[in-house]
Amino acid sequence: MYINFWYPVVRSEDLSYDQPEKVRLLGVDLVAFRDQNGEARVLSDTCTHRGASLGGAWSQGEHRPRIIDGCIVCPYHGWEFNGDGECVNLPSLGYGNKAPARAKVDSYPVQEKYGIVFAFLGDEPEETRIPLLDVEEFNQEGWTANEILVLEVPYFYERSIENGIDPSHNEFVHPTHGHSSIDRETYSVPDYTPEDHRQGWGFWFWAQFDSPPLPQKDHHTAGGQDTPWGDVKTVDHMKVFVGGGTYGPNIMPTYINITEDKMFRQYFFEAPVDEHNTKIFFLNMRNFLLDPKHNGPIHARNKVIAGQDIQILSTMCPEQTPLKPTDEVLVPSDNAVAAYRGWLEKFDDKGWRIDTVAFNARHGKDKAFAIPSPARRTSKNWVLDEIPLLKDRADRKEKNEV
Ligand code: FES
Numbered sequence: 001m002y003i004n005f006w007y008p009v010v011r012s013e014d015l016s017y018d019q020p021e022k023v024r025l026l027g028v029d030l031v032a033f034r035d036q037n038g039e040a041r042v043l044s045d046t047c048t049h050r051g052a053s054l055g056g057a058w059s060q061g062e063h064r065p066r067i068i069d070g071c072i073v074c075p076y077h078g079w080e081f082n083g084d085g086e087c088v089n090l091p092s093l094g095y096g097n098k099a100p101a102r103a104k105v106d107s108y109p110v111q112e113k114y115g116i117v118f119a120f121l122g123d124e125p126e127e128t129r130i131p132l133l134d135v136e137e138f139n140q141e142g143w144t145a146n147e148i149l150v151l152e153v154p155y156f157y158e159r160s161i162e163n164g165i166d167p168s169h170n171e172f173v174h175p176t177h178g179h180s181s182i183d184r185e186t187y188s189v190p191d192y193t194p195e196d197h198r199q200g201w202g203f204w205f206w207a208q209f210d211s212p213p214l215p216q217k218d219h220h221t222a223g224g225q226d227t228p229w230g231d232v233k234t235v236d237h238m239k240v241f242v243g244g245g246t247y248g249p250n251i252m253p254t255y256i257n258i259t260e261d262k263m264f265r266q267y268f269f270e271a272p273v274d275e276h277n278t279k280i281f282f283l284n285m286r287n288f289l290l291d292p293k294h295n296g297p298i299h300a301r302n303k304v305i306a307g308q309d310i311q312i313l314s315t316m317c318p319e320q321t322p323l324k325p326t327d328e329v330l331v332p333s334d335n336a337v338a339a340y341r342g343w344l345e346k347f348d349d350k351g352w353r354i355d356t357v358a359f360n361a362r363h364g365k366d367k368a369f370a371i372p373s374p375a376r377r378t379s380k381n382w383v384l385d386e387i388p389l390l391k392d393r394a395d396r397k398e399k400n401e402v
């Protein structure tokens with residue numbers, strides 16, 4: 001897991017104006033809320049007073065406001081923190097009196113886009129920060145989006161990303177795609193070449209699939225409605241172009257060109273909760289079947305497909321991607337996986353990988369760590385220690401005894 005990337009925190013529609021949302025990301029707790037202008041704000045969740053959870057609950061039966069004048073109120077002694085993380089009211093000193101400068105929590109840059117609240121979790125200054133992925137067709141004429149599907153899955157996000165860029169699992173994991181039978185005489189995965197993409201921060205590849213027609217029994221989706229693939233079913237045998245790649249460690253776009261003018265563009269924005277759990281925010285765009293009546297069936301179908309992936313990915317051993325390539329047997333169809341791991345090594349060399357061994361040894365026991373926010377570059381006096389990081393790939397290998 002890495003600091004200094006944009007992570008999805010909560011769906012816009014799930015962040016109300018009067019209740020904070022507590023979420024875990026990269027192993028630490030954060031609290032999201034809306035300030036007096038309705039802007040989403042994301043802070044470190046640990047109160048610097050004596051460690052209560054800012055997003056935690058008030059005592060039972062209490063109905064006092066959780067957010068006052070755009071500030072989140074700690075449920076323990078009522079300290080009030082604004083969206084920049086400053087303590088602006090400390091009741092025991094008397095409302096309106098100045099709180100000590102150290103009484104501040106980390107506040108993270110936020111962007112609300114595509115129906116998702118994203119936070120930049122790290123201290124990289126704005127000039128050198130990775131931009132949030134631009135979904136160019138969002139809100140564009142001729143395209144429509146499904147509502148964001150959130151999948152909570154019990155496995156490590158890197159395994160999830162690697163699955164999404166893996167062109168050799170469809171026939172085995174997704175029989176409902178129409179890939180249920182394999183011609184043992186002719187089957188193999190066509191060669192493809194991952195290349196770093198123009199935006200930097202990741203790679204891209206195109207592959208052509210010889211897709212068999214969907215079987216008739218698949219005519220209806222799980223919900224008993226017409227399959228969203230529409231007239232595509234009537235094509236006997238077709239070539240489908242699929243493009244896939246990664247952007248940063250946790251974002252994965254996939255383009256599916258069913259025909260030259262019928263396309264899906266799917267985006268997985270992944271939030272590593274910790275090393276064992278991931279929350280996937282799935283944006284599915286399409287430029288055909290634009291009528292909203294198709295949203296339901298498309299949703300239902302995506303859920304079926306995701307369920308198949310979840311089943312297999314819940315069995316992975318080890319949970320995390322191995323450090324040494326020799327711990328697995330990678331073949332040419334895994335070139336995309338290798339390209340992804342190559343990018344992770346670049347992020348290692350920036351010193352952004354969390355030292356999970358050091359973190360887990362102490363966090364929540366005798367220490368609370370925080371992900372450093374950009375303000376740590378310009379001001380001192382922070383109460384919580386920064387989350388431990390591995391300084392480069394060599395450090396990672398040494399610490400993990402590779
Ligand atoms: S622990 Fe938050 S106000 Fe005391």
Ligand SMILES: [Fe+2]
Pocket residue numbers: 163164169170173174309
């Ligand atoms: Fe899959």
